[in-house]
Amino acid sequence: MSAADRLLGLGDQVAFVTGAASGIGEAVAHCLAELGARVAIFDRDAEGAARVAREIRARDLDASEVVVDITGEAAVIDAVADAAARLGAPTILVNNAGVQDREPMLDITGDEWDRIQRINLRGAFLMLRECAKAMVAAGRPGAIVNIASLGVEHPMIPGLAAYSASKGGLKALTRNAAFELMAHGIRVNAILPGGVATPGSSHGAARKVVGPGSTRPAPLGQLMPPDIAAAVAFLVSPAAQKITGQSLAVDSGWLLT
Ligand SMILES: NC(=O)c1ccc[n+]([C@@H]2O[C@H](COP(=O)([O-])OP(=O)(O)OC[C@H]3O[C@@H](n4cnc5c(N)ncnc54)[C@H](O)[C@@H]3O)[C@@H](O)[C@H]2O)c1
Numbered sequence: 001m002s003a004a005d006r007l008l009g010l011g012d013q014v015a016f017v018t019g020a021a022s023g024i025g026e027a028v029a030h031c032l033a034e035l036g037a038r039v040a041i042f043d044r045d046a047e048g049a050a051r052v053a054r055e056i057r058a059r060d061l062d063a064s065e066v067v068v069d070i071t072g073e074a075a076v077i078d079a080v081a082d083a084a085a086r087l088g089a090p091t092i093l094v095n096n097a098g099v100q101d102r103e104p105m106l107d108i109t110g111d112e113w114d115r116i117q118r119i120n121l122r123g124a125f126l127m128l129r130e131c132a133k134a135m136v137a138a139g140r141p142g143a144i145v146n147i148a149s150l151g152v153e154h155p156m157i158p159g160l161a162a163y164s165a166s167k168g169g170l171k172a173l174t175r176n177a178a179f180e181l182m183a184h185g186i187r188v189n190a191i192l193p194g195g196v197a198t199p200g201s202s203h204g205a206a207r208k209v210v211g212p213g214s215t216r217p218a219p220l221g222q223l224m225p226p227d228i229a230a231a232v233a234f235l236v237s238p239a240a241q242k243i244t245g246q247s248l249a250v251d252s253g254w255l256l257t
Contacts, residue, residue, distance in 0.1 A: 007239040011036035015236070016083060016090045018070055018127055019097030021048025023198030024147060027225030028094050028232050033061035035233060037092060040083045042127070044069040044097075070097050070123030080130040089138035092236045093131040095124040095170075096147040100200055102159030104211075113162045120166035125173060128188070132181055141185035143236040146174050147228070150194045150251050157195075157213035167192075171247050178245035187244035189235045194251030196223040218252035227252075 001009070015032045019025035021043035033039045033056045041063060043049040049065035056063035064087065068079035084090060098120045103112055124146055135142035148171050150156065151164035171190050178188040195201065195218070231250045234240055249255060 008233060008237045009036055010092070010233075010237065013037040013091045013236075014040070014084075014088045015092035015094065016040045016042055016066075016080070016127070016131060017094040017096060018042040018123075020094075021045040021052055021065075023200045024193065024196060024225045024228045025094070025096040026052050027229040028096060029063060030056060030059075030061075031226065031229035031233050032092065032094075032236070033059070033063055035237075038062040038087050039064075040087055040090075041065045042068055042070070042079065042083075042097070070127055071118045073126055076123075076126040076130055080127070080134060084134050089134045089140065090131045091135065091138075091140055091142050093127060093142070093144045094147070094232055094236070095127055095144065097123060098147065098166075098200075100149075100160065100163050102157070103162065104159055105161050108162050116162045117166050117169070120163065121169040121173070124170055128173070128177055132177070132184070132186055135186055136184045141241075142187070143240070144177070144181075144186065144188040145232050145235050146170050146188070146190040147232075148174070148190045148192050148247065150192045150249055150255065152192055152247075153249065154255060156254075158211040174247060175245050182244055187235075187240070189240075189244060190247040191228060191231050191235070192247055192249040192251070193228050194218060194223055194249070194254045196225060196228060198225060214254075216254060216257050218254045219257060220252040223250070223252050 015037040020029040020041040053063040053065040149167040174190040
């Protein structure tokens with residue numbers, strides 16, 4: 001086995017990736033499949049999920065779609081159980097599905113607040129709980145990566161208070177889940193991406209222009225979905241087998257400026 005395979009190879013791994021019909025999740029699904037994992041594309045967008053799974057299979061890699069809205073508890077329980085029965089218990093979960101809709105601080109309604117927490121935080125929690133249960137039942141070590149946001153550390157764009165609060169919750173969930181699950185050999189880490197060019201980020205901006213965002217450039221260049229996928233690939237890999245409870249900023253140097 002080559003050093004690259006030993007450190008980064010994912011042969012014999014089953015990866016569930018949420019929100020993989022678009023943007024960052026799509027790049028993560030391709031990347032983990034390239035490294036040898038069987039990948040399940042969890043998304044509420046049936047057409048997009050089928051397209052991504054088809055495109056990965058066209059590369060002679062292993063992918064299938066699982067259509068689910070992660071806000072539904074019963075739906076998540078069924079989807080994880082069905083996918084595990086078809087593909088094998090997950091050894092990797094990438095909790096990536098999320099919305100980044102914007103609303104000025106003074107206008108956010110309670111309903112809008114709840115909707116964002118429900119998708120970005122509760123949905124991620126439900127997926128984490130169900131996948132961790134499946135990992136424990138299978139008796140295999142596992143790796144979970146939660147996609148939070150650099151907005152947890154520093155505001156970048158106005159209108160993202162509810163969003164950033166949900167991602168702050170996800171960062172706290174990461175640490176607590178890592179603490180409770182390490183006895184089962186399950187690692188839990190988070191990535192805090194800076195601004196990444198995706199359909200979701202441009203859609204969020206188009207829906208509501210709340211005000212000008214930071215004009216500070218990212219010193220190492222515009223972040224693209226494969227940049228985040230590469231960090232996910234490291235955190236779920238054997239190379240990271242002693243890393244848990246951490247939040248890794250992938251921000252192209254923005255926080256340092
Ligand atoms: N793009 C950025 O600048 C950026 C920065 C920091 C963090 N993030 C985070 O990265 C993740 C991916 O963002 P993206 O920019 O690729 O967005 P995107 O909109 O391109 O993709 C998000 C995917 O999540 C799916 N999804 C949304 N709600 C869902 C639900 N309830 N159930 C199932 N699937 C659902 C969508 O259908 C879509 O396929 C999000 O959690 C986002 O908050 C993005």
